Amino acid sequence: MIAQGRIQPGERLLEVKVAHAFQVSRSPARATLQALCRERVLRKAQGRGYLVSGPAQGDAIGRLATLEAVRIEPAPLWERVYADVELDLATHILFRSVRLTEEKLAEHFGVSRTVARDVLARMQSVGLVGKDRLGRWVAERVTPQRIVHLYELRWLLEPAALTQAAPLIERGQLEAVRRALSDTLGRMGLAGSPEMDRLEQDLHVQLMSACPNRELVRALGPTRLLLVLNRYIFDLYIGVPTQVLAGSLREHLLVVESLLAGDAAGAGKALEAHLRASCEHWLQRYRQVAENPHPPRFDAYLLPLEESDSPD
Numbered sequence: 502m503i504a505q506g507r508i509q510p511g512e513r514l515l516e517v518k519v520a521h522a523f524q525v526s527r528s529p530a531r532a533t534l535q536a537l538c539r540e541r542v543l544r545k546a547q548g549r550g551y552l553v554s555g556p557a558q559g560d561a562i563g564r565l566a567t568l569e570a571v572r573i574e575p576a577p578l579w580e581r582v583y584a585d586v587e588l589d590l591a592t593h594i595l596f597r598s599v600r601l602t603e604e605k606l607a608e609h610f611g612v613s614r615t616v617a618r619d620v621l622a623r624m625q626s627v628g629l630v631g632k633d634r635l636g637r638w639v640a641e642r643v644t645p646q647r648i649v650h651l652y653e654l655r656w657l658l659e660p661a662a663l664t665q666a667a668p669l670i671e672r673g674q675l676e677a678v679r680r681a682l683s684d685t686l687g688r689m690g691l692a693g694s695p696e697m698d699r700l701e702q703d704l705h706v707q708l709m710s711a712c713p714n715r716e717l718v719r720a721l722g723p724t725r726l727l728l729v730l731n732r733y734i735f736d737l738y739i740g741v742p743t744q745v746l747a748g749s750l751r752e753h754l755l756v757v758e759s760l761l762a763g764d765a766a767g768a769g770k771a772l773e774a775h776l777r778a779s780c781e782h783w784l785q786r787y788r789q790v791a792e793n794p795h796p797p798r799f800d801a802y803l804l805p806l807e808e809s810d811s812p813d
Contacts, residue, residue, distance in 0.1 A: 511557025628723030660769035667765035
């Protein structure tokens with residue numbers, strides 16, 4: 502609505518009005534307004550609400566924006582369950598391995614066994630869960646050794662995948678990734694987790710997806726666990742220092758600049774160096790998180806997995 506001029510610069514948006522117009526609770530309305538504020542589409546108003554950024558006409562300043570009702574189609578059922586389970590698992594597996602059953606998962610969320618099975622199968626594709634020797638669903642504890650092994654797999658395979666993908670990636674896509682990286686680097690203090698997650702996905706998933714060797718892409722699937730954990734763990738426990746994030750994004754930018762210059766081999770080398778450095782940063786942050794004395798409580802559908810019963 503803002504982009505189309507239906508909500509004008511200077512007009513005021515209130516959380517309760519946005520929630521009513523989009524037929525959602527106030528929580529997602531608040532999150533959306535805060536996200537738009539971080540992206541400088543909005544700015545905090547004196548008193549209540551947010552003002553739309555940009556040059557305002559005199560009578561628009563502070564005027565309450567008109568919001569027509571908009572129906573938002575609900576996300577597919579598996580997707581809504583997936584997000585909750587992903588968060589629960591991500592906040593447990595730094596402390597212990599856990600076991601899940603389709604039956605208890607379905608019962609807990611009030612869905613069918615088919616939906617529960619679909620959620621777990623999708624999680625298996627990114628390394629978040631797997632099956633043990635008895636065929637049970639388990640989410641294995643993340644240990645320093647496992648982190649190193651996953652990163653080693655990444656720095657061996659991702660550069661090869663990117664090198665093969667390079668001739669097939671459209672220049673416009675690369676330029677868009679470069680703009681996004683440069684924009685975020687220019688306002689590091691304001692970038693939130695969703696934005697950082699998108700930038701990680703841009704390099705490590707979207708560009709890599711152009712690789713013609715599909716077996717290589719599939720082999721990287723389990724390593725996506727690290728990207729999943731980045732989405733939650735460090736925000737929930739310790740945060741990540743701005744200088745570390747900025748350094749990582751500059752490394753991303755070097756990879757993209759090499760691709761734009763037609764230097765696929767150089768991009769591969771820059772990506773390997775980035776992943777090796779990221780592994781050390783990950784281990785440092787892991788040590789801080791693992792010392793947290795209050796691991797999360799268990800939800801009804803999760804069962805602790807004893808060390809003697811850990812998955813093979």
